[in-house]
Amino acid sequence: MDQLDISVIPGDGIGKEIVPATLQVLDTLADLHGGVKFRYQTHPWSCEYYLEHGRMMSEDGIEQLKQTNAIFLGAVGNPQIVPDHISLWGLLIKIRRECEQVINIRPAKFIEGIKSPLAEPNHFDFIVVRENSEGEYSESGGRIHSGKDEIAVQNAIFTRKATERTIRYAFKLAQTRKGRVTSATKSNGIVHSMPFWDGVFNELSAEFPGIETESNHIDALCAFLVSKAHHFDVIVASNLFGDILTDLGAAIMGSIGIAPAANINLTGQYPSMFEPVHGSAPDIVGRGIANPIGQLWTGKMMLDHLGLNELGTLLLRAIEDSIAEGVKTRDIGGSSNTQEVITHINSKILSY
Ligand SMILES: NC(=O)c1ccc[n+]([C@@H]2O[C@H](COP(=O)([O-])OP(=O)(O)OC[C@H]3O[C@@H](n4cnc5c(N)ncnc54)[C@H](O)[C@@H]3O)[C@@H](O)[C@H]2O)c1
Numbered sequence: 327m328d329q330l331d332i333s334v335i336p337g338d339g340i341g342k343e344i345v346p347a348t349l350q351v352l353d354t355l356a357d358l359h360g361g362v363k364f365r366y367q368t369h370p371w372s373c374e375y376y377l378e379h380g381r382m383m384s385e386d387g388i389e390q391l392k393q394t395n396a397i398f399l400g401a402v403g404n405p406q407i408v409p410d411h412i413s414l415w416g417l418l419i420k421i422r423r424e425c426e427q428v429i430n431i432r433p434a435k436f437i438e439g440i441k442s443p444l445a446e447p448n449h450f451d452f453i454v455v456r457e458n459s460e461g462e463y464s465e466s467g468g469r470i471h472s473g474k475d476e477i478a479v480q481n482a483i484f485t486r487k488a489t490e491r492t493i494r495y496a497f498k499l500a501q502t503r504k505g506r507v508t509s510a511t512k513s514n515g516i517v518h519s520m521p522f523w524d525g526v527f528n529e530l531s532a533e534f535p536g537i538e539t540e541s542n543h544i545d546a547l548c549a550f551l552v553s554k555a556h557h558f559d560v561i562v563a564s565n566l567f568g569d570i571l572t573d574l575g576a577a578i579m580g581s582i583g584i585a586p587a588a589n590i591n592l593t594g595q596y597p598s599m600f601e602p603v604h605g606s607a608p609d610i611v612g613r614g615i616a617n618p619i620g621q622l623w624t625g626k627m628m629l630d631h632l633g634l635n636e637l638g639t640l641l642l643r644a645i646e647d648s649i650a651e652g653v654k655t656r657d658i659g660g661s662s663n664t665q666e667v668i669t670h671i672n673s674k675i676l677s678y
């Protein structure tokens with residue numbers, strides 16, 4: 327029996343609802359497999375934990391995470407009690423950086439049975455490769471003076487190392503797909519980092535002659551994701567641009583509640599982290615109506631990453647069948663609650 331240690335961080339808001347729900351399905355899959363068992367180490371790290379301890383995670387938290395095979399996280403943030411930049415940098419971004427999860431992979435595709443707001447979704451299917459370690463997300467800068475003389479400086483950091491590895495990852499991914507990479511840029515307005523980004527993109531495209539390439543300014547790219555989403559295959563983007571594009575990707579799928587994500591440690595030295603694109607959804611918390619599909623699909627990405635591709639495939643099949651049968655939460659046009667969706671998906675898996 328293979329035992330896999332999974333660090334579980336439900337986090338805040340609906341994370342506390344959908345993460346435990348999703349574990350029920352992962353356990354069903356493990357039972358079905360017979361040769362694998364998940365051992366969960368669940369951590370209470372959250373904004374409530376911060377109120378009690380003055381920090382978002384325990385002092386040796388990163389060390390604890392590093393002992394495990396993967397990290398499964400819900401969402402972080404409760405702006406009513408902790409400012410968002412404190413909670414995000416104290417937990418989610420801290421883990422991304424210290425576990426060197428340098429790439430964030432975020433697929434978006436048309437799903438049969440979910441109404442896309444696009445007039446012609448045309449079975450779009452793309453993956454955003456988001457730089458996950460630097461860029462616009464930086465602690466470099468500061469605030470000085472006050473009143474009408476107040477100044478805030480926020481530096482964006484673009485290293486050749488991180489830029490190259492992100493763009494190279496996108497090219498390699500495109501080789502396994504339709505063979506097109508679109509680079510998100512803004513080299514008309516951002517005069518240092520983005521011309522640099524474009525330069526690295528052009529250099530690397532010479533190494534991958536079989537891949538079709540294009541660069542779009544991020545503003546135009548946002549519009550294209552609405553007007554011709556089906557055109558895209560792999561989109562490579564800096565940290566902030568990738569963040570924004572993937573909420574847009576989720577929206578054109580039909581709901582932010584279904585979009586998955588994987589924060590990947592490329593060397594395998596530390597665990598990768600799996601958490602959906604959406605946040606803690608404070609506006610619907612406690613009502614039992616959160617869509618668990620984003621978390622479940624994220625679980626599929628974790629299974630694939632752990633080499634349990636058969637289980638990952640089975641899980642996605644059950645998600646898609648369940649949606650097609652109309653067992654859906656209200657954000658995607660149904661009337662089921664979180665647990666009803668989970669129960670149905672569980673029974674689908676057992677019925678195959
Ligand atoms: N990765 C993360 O942990 C992450 C991501 C985004 C936002 N956040 C944090 O979450 C908090 C709320 O942020 P926000 O409101 O900007 O974004 P959000 O993604 O939490 O919510 C945006 C909208 O989508 C809805 N929604 C989100 N997930 C859903 C689901 N599973 N089912 C149904 N509806 C869902 C919400 O109800 C809300 O109307 C903030 O504290 C923010 O910092 C965390």
Ligand SMILES: O=C(O)C[C@@H](O)C(=O)O
Binds near residue numbers: 414603
């Ligand atoms: O800005 C972030 O990275 C946090 C959240 O919005 C996300 O997309 O993971």
Ligand SMILES: [K+]
Binds near residue numbers: 399400401605
């Ligand atoms: K999340």
Ligand SMILES: [Mn+2]
Binds near residue numbers: 573603
């Ligand atoms: Mn985001």
